[in-house]
Amino acid sequence: MADDSLFEFLHMEIVSHIFNEQQSNKGELDNKDRAACISLLEAMGFRVGQGLIERLTRDTPSFKDELDIMKFICKDFWTKVFRRQVDNLRTNHQGTYVLQDNKFTLLTQFSGGKQYLDQAPKYLAFSCGVVRGALSNLGLESVVTAEVSIMPSCKFQVVIQKL
Amino acid sequence: MADDSLFEFLHMEIVSHIFNEQQSNKGELDNKDRAACISLLEAMGFRVGQGLIERLTRDTPSFKDELDIMKFICKDFWTKVFRRQVDNLRTNHQGTYVLQDNKFTLLTQFSGGKQYLDQAPKYLAFSCGVVRGALSNLGLESVVTAEVSIMPSCKFQVVIQKL
Numbered sequence: 001m002a003d004d005s006l007f008e009f010l011h012m013e014i015v016s017h018i019f020n021e022q023q024s025n026k027g028e029l030d031n032k033d034r035a036a037c038i039s040l041l042e043a044m045g046f047r048v049g050q051g052l053i054e055r056l057t058r059d060t061p062s063f064k065d066e067l068d069i070m071k072f073i074c075k076d077f078w079t080k081v082f083r084r085q086v087d088n089l090r091t092n093h094q095g096t097y098v099l100q101d102n103k104f105t106l107l108t109q110f111s112g113g114k115q116y117l118d119q120a121p122k123y124l125a126f127s128c129g130v131v132r133g134a135l136s137n138l139g140l141e142s143v144v145t146a147e148v149s150i151m152p153s154c155k156f157q158v159v160i161q162k163l
Numbered sequence: 164m165a166d167d168s169l170f171e172f173l174h175m176e177i178v179s180h181i182f183n184e185q186q187s188n189k190g191e192l193d194n195k196d197r198a199a200c201i202s203l204l205e206a207m208g209f210r211v212g213q214g215l216i217e218r219l220t221r222d223t224p225s226f227k228d229e230l231d232i233m234k235f236i237c238k239d240f241w242t243k244v245f246r247r248q249v250d251n252l253r254t255n256h257q258g259t260y261v262l263q264d265n266k267f268t269l270l271t272q273f274s275g276g277k278q279y280l281d282q283a284p285k286y287l288a289f290s291c292g293v294v295r296g297a298l299s300n301l302g303l304e305s306v307v308t309a310e311v312s313i314m315p316s317c318k319f320q321v322v323i324q325k326l
Contacts, residue, residue: 005218006244007170009211010289014177017207021184044180048172055168081169126173 011106015041015122038125045129046136053134056080066160069138070097077134082106082127095160100153107152120148131156174269178204178285201288208292209299216297219243229323232301233260240297245269245290258323263316270315283311294319 018037019029026033056077063069074086078101088100106123110116124146132144141161148154181200182192189196219240226232237249241264251263269286273279287309295307304324311317 005215006211007173009214010170010173010177010207013207013210014173014180017177017203040180044173044176047176048169051172052168 008106008109011123011126014044015126019122038121041122041125042129042132045126045131046133047129048126049130049133049135050137051133052081052130053077053137057138063138066095066140067091069135069140070158073131073134074099081130095162097158097160099156099158101156102153104152104154107148107154110151112151114150116151117148120151120154121146124148124154128156131158135160171269171272174286174289175272177207178289182285201284204285204288205292205295208289208294209296210292211289212293212296212298213300214296215244215293216240216300220301226301229258229303230254232298232303233321236294236297237262244293258325260321260323262319262321264319265316267315267317270311270317273314275314277313279314280311283314283317284309287311287317291319294321298323 018040019034022033022037023029029037057072060072060076063072070089070091074089078084078086078099082101082105084101084103084105086099087102088098090098090100104127106127107120110119110123128144128146132142135142135144135158141163143159143161144156146154146156181203182197185196185200186192192200220235223235223239226235233252233254237252241247241249241262245264245268247264247266247268249262250265251261253261253263267290269290270283273282273286291307291309295305298305298307298321304326306322306324307319309317309319
């Protein structure tokens, strides 16, 4: 659908804008520069996630516990935002959750396999932020990271920060 | 729908990112700095428009003339990208087209009326670029500008550049 393409294309533009800009300021990017770009994208995602979850939970009754929230993220939120449900949710029941998406929407434009694995973090930072922002507005502070071992499958790890 | 919100939220983020960044580099923004931000957003839109039109015209028979292309932009393209048709298309039959959208999707989050009129150009630059990019990939080089006299209604003026 074009609506989705619109988001996807804009997302690609913003990733390349942020990296190019850093590069034109600094020349060759070292790990620290790359981390700064990633964290900028993550911060944008965070604010977008906060906005999205407010709209999406407008008519949702309140959640009974943390697992209930995570299930909502994996089903309703993921479907609306990334157009499919998470394929698998695992937890150690101590605040760590692993969300496995076997066909993550922002990675489907890459060739499958391992060829572009080193590019993956750029294209996942925004989404990690979206998840963290959504959780934050539901009262859960978390650290969200993503890991790809074979495209377009992706594992998001959510570690809830206990106060 | 959340898919659309995702685009809208990301669009807001990118507008504010580009302006804030320019501001943090330069302090107070003068007209030239503002124009640089606008043109950056327009360029992003251009590339997004190029990508979108390729997908959208994949199964479309070729167009018979310029007006035919403009009608496609006003109906199919606008519906897919901005979620409604253009309300009114006018032309002088000499390459100038005015596309009136009475409820432009990226302006509906503003209060109606004239209060935020001075903010409008920021939020229209990307869309102007999208239209220009789409036309460009259909073989029409153009200049696209937008004008708001009362929110959320918007007029896009397209001037086709004859070779």
